[in-house]
Amino acid sequence: MVTKQVKRSKAAVKEALCGYLSISPWVLGFIVLTFIPILSTIYYSFTRWTMMDKPVWIGLENYIHMFTKEPLFYQSVKATALYVLMSLPVILIFGVLLSLLLNMKIKGMNFYRTLFYIPAVISGVSIAMLWTWLLQPDVGIVNSVLSFFGIQGPKWFWDPKWALPSVASMSLWKVGGSAVIYLAGLQNIPPQLYEAARIDGAGKLRIFFKITIPLLTPTLFFQLIIQMIEAFKVFTEAYVITKGGPLKATYFYLLYFYEEGFQHFNTGYASALILILVVIIMAMTMFVNYTSKRWVYYEGEDKAR
Amino acid sequence: MKTETTFEAMKRAHRRRQITTSVVTHSFMILLSVIFLLPIFWMFSTAIKSRWDIFLWPPVLFPEVPQWVNFRDVFTRVPMFRFIGNTFYLIVLKTIGELLAVPLIAYGFARLKFPGKGIFFMLVISTMMIPLQTKLIPLYSMYVKAGMIDTYWPLVLPAFSGTPFFIFLLIQYMKTMPRDLDDAAKIDGVGTFGILYRILLPLCIPALTIIVTYTFLWTWNEFLQPLIYLNSYEKFTIQMGLEMFKGIWSVEWNLLMAATLSTMTPVLVMYFFAQKHLIGGIASVGMKG
Numbered sequence: 057m058v059t060k061q062v063k064r065s066k067a068a069v070k071e072a073l074c075g076y077l078s079i080s081p082w083v084l085g086f087i088v089l090t091f092i093p094i095l096s097t098i099y100y101s102f103t104r105w106t107m108m109d110k111p112v113w114i115g116l117e118n119y120i121h122m123f124t125k126e127p128l129f130y131q132s133v134k135a136t137a138l139y140v141l142m143s144l145p146v147i148l149i150f151g152v153l154l155s156l157l158l159n160m161k162i163k164g165m166n167f168y169r170t171l172f173y174i175p176a177v178i179s180g181v182s183i184a185m186l187w188t189w190l191l192q193p194d195v196g197i198v199n200s201v202l203s204f205f206g207i208q209g210p211k212w213f214w215d216p217k218w219a220l221p222s223v224a225s226m227s228l229w230k231v232g233g234s235a236v237i238y239l240a241g242l243q244n245i246p247p248q249l250y251e252a253a254r255i256d257g258a259g260k261l262r263i264f265f266k267i268t269i270p271l272l273t274p275t276l277f278f279q280l281i282i283q284m285i286e287a288f289k290v291f292t293e294a295y296v297i298t299k300g301g302p303l304k305a306t307y308f309y310l311l312y313f314y315e316e317g318f319q320h321f322n323t324g325y326a327s328a329l330i331l332i333l334v335v336i337i338m339a340m341t342m343f344v345n346y347t348s349k350r351w352v353y354y355e356g357e358d359k360a361r
Numbered sequence: 362m363k364t365e366t367t368f369e370a371m372k373r374a375h376r377r378r379q380i381t382t383s384v385v386t387h388s389f390m391i392l393l394s395v396i397f398l399l400p401i402f403w404m405f406s407t408a409i410k411s412r413w414d415i416f417l418w419p420p421v422l423f424p425e426v427p428q429w430v431n432f433r434d435v436f437t438r439v440p441m442f443r444f445i446g447n448t449f450y451l452i453v454l455k456t457i458g459e460l461l462a463v464p465l466i467a468y469g470f471a472r473l474k475f476p477g478k479g480i481f482f483m484l485v486i487s488t489m490m491i492p493l494q495t496k497l498i499p500l501y502s503m504y505v506k507a508g509m510i511d512t513y514w515p516l517v518l519p520a521f522s523g524t525p526f527f528i529f530l531l532i533q534y535m536k537t538m539p540r541d542l543d544d545a546a547k548i549d550g551v552g553t554f555g556i557l558y559r560i561l562l563p564l565c566i567p568a569l570t571i572i573v574t575y576t577f578l579w580t581w582n583e584f585l586q587p588l589i590y591l592n593s594y595e596k597f598t599i600q601m602g603l604e605m606f607k608g609i610w611s612v613e614w615n616l617l618m619a620a621t622l623s624t625m626t627p628v629l630v631m632y633f634f635a636q637k638h639l640i641g642g643i644a645s646v647g648m649k650g
Contacts, residue, residue: 068474070553071473071474071475071553072473072474072475072476073475074469074473074553074554075469075473075474075475075478076469076475077469078465078466078468078469078473078554078557079465079466079469079470079481081461081462081465081466081521081522081523082462082466082481082485082522082523082528083481084522085462085518085519085521085522085523086484086488086522089496089500089518089519089522090488090491090496092499093495093496093499093500093503094491094495094496094499096498096499096502097495097496097498097499100498100499107498107501107502107505157390157393160386162383162386162387162390163383164387166637168390168394170633170636171394171397171398172394172397173632173636174398174401174629174632175397177578177582177628177629177632177639178582178625178628178629179581179582179584179600179603179624179625179628180582180584181582181584181600181603181604182600182603182621182624182625185603185607185617185618185620185621186400186401186404186618186621187400188607189404189407189614189617189618190400190403192614195415195416195614197403197420200418200420204419229397229400232397285490285492289492289494291585292584292585296604296607310494313494317497317498318501318589323498323502326498327498330492330494330495330497330498331495333492333494334491334492334495337492
């Protein structure tokens with residue numbers, strides 16, 4: 057008996073060692089490429105540092121400067137917040153609508169799914185180039201078509217009022233990316249529920265609002281968080297198309313961070329900047345998570361995973 | 362007899378109604394797809410036009426004389442092949458890294474018991490949520506000290522410790538495989554890592570395909586990191602090259618669109634071959650979180 061137990065514990069120790077060995081590449085990478093850098097970012101945010109010299113501890117000065125003396129900070133927060141507010145509802149609503157279309161049981165649906173997902177695999181730079189051409193004020197096809205109908209099209213990316221909505225509406229084109237995720241959520245809804253409702257005499261609208269939407273809320277919730285984080289991280293569009301202009305209308309937070317950190321090398325200040333963004337994102341995520349108790353429907357078993 | 366004919370008639374009416382709905386739905390879906398893909402058609406159309414044709418009104422989808430030469434111009438005026446080669450080089454290195462690291466790590470999480478596993482797993486998941494930019498400044502300064510700026514090391518190294526998304530994907534995949542496989546192999550005297558490499562890994566090929574495909578797509582499309590770590594022109598990746606074109610030919614839209622289209626083509630080809638896996642993979646992770 058005793059020898060057996062010793063054997064078993066020996067085997068357990070061996071298994072544990074193998075376990076640590078197998079995850080060691082990740083642990084090593086986590087320590088060197090994630091943990092230490094994040095701690096360093098926190099430390100640097102309290103220093104004056106230009107990457108070429110030694111960091112000098114200045115306490116909260118970076119943060120005080122940011123909040124009290126830096127109009128660019130507020131401008132970038134404003135541009136980013138407006139972008140999130142404009143693009144997020146559009147992505148969510150059209151994503152769900154598209155997924156409902158793609159969930160129809162007709163022949164060849166896979167083909168349509170493939171087509172609508174295409175913009176989601178194209179690089180940000182390519183998409184930015186494409187839309188810069190489509191939305192050219194004088195020679196772009198969109199304004200040409202509009203003028204054909206007697207409408208004077210706006211200057212899109214080159215008009216301070218229109219630039220932000222233009223960048224936000226570009227995200228509409230990539231909506232196929234999240235639609236396939238809603239689609240998977242829709243297909244996970246047990247068909248018996250629909251049948252039972254139909255037998256009980258529920259109409260199509262009623263089924264949609266009482267079954268489809270509630271059972272889709274876990275997917276919606278998860279997508280809301282993911283898409284929100286993505287929206288806060290908007291960068292490439294502004295970097296390629298507008299460089300933050302016109303009149304800083306699209307001067308997004310990460311563009312500000314990039315310019316401070318990697319062009320002016322105000323790396324101490326940029327570290328403080330990025331931490332504030334992380335705090336904002338975390339606060340927003342927690343807020344969404346807090347509201348989720350009211351609107352996310354958990355079926356109990358596999359949804360809570 | 363009479364009942365049968367009414368039944369037949371009803372059946373025919375039903376069939377007719379079905380066909381009508383199907384025609385209506387298909388027309389609607391086709392119309393929507395065309396609208397959705399119009400930007401890409403227009404890009405193609407611009408890419409094969411002469412510099413005068415692109416401003417024609419009314420616009421034509423196909424120019425009378427397609428200027429295929431635009432594509433040649435793109436490849437000769439700027440070292441496109443160089444950028445493509447660089448990007449492929451990166452893709453190969455990163456794929457090797459991911460394929461070495463991810464199965465090993467996922468195997469530990471999916472199959473082996475060790476203290477603290479739950480905490481480590483939580484850390485894997487939470488690193489998926491951390492914006493890359495949070496680490497960028499210290500990483501940059503670290504790579505400066507290591508003399509790795511303007512080399513491919515900063516872009517390749519993370520792959521050798523496994524991308525959290527891939528680790529998660531493969532853990533989920535391995536968990537669907539019956540434990541009996543491991544136990545049978547163990548009885549046959551196969552060692553712990555033998556089980557991974559000889560039994561499980563061959564069965565994981567569908568998941569590994571997803572990992573390779575995503576590594577390709579993401580490396581091809583990546584912009585921010587190459588932009589930060591690479592300085593010299595000869596080392597640029599394809600997306601940086603494309604962004605550079607914009608500066609050079611700011612108004613030659615036909616060439617710009619030809620360049621954009623050329624850089625998109627490998628991704629589109631890859632996508633059409635692997636789309637079923639790709640969409641499935643993204644959807645499974647996107648839902649469970």
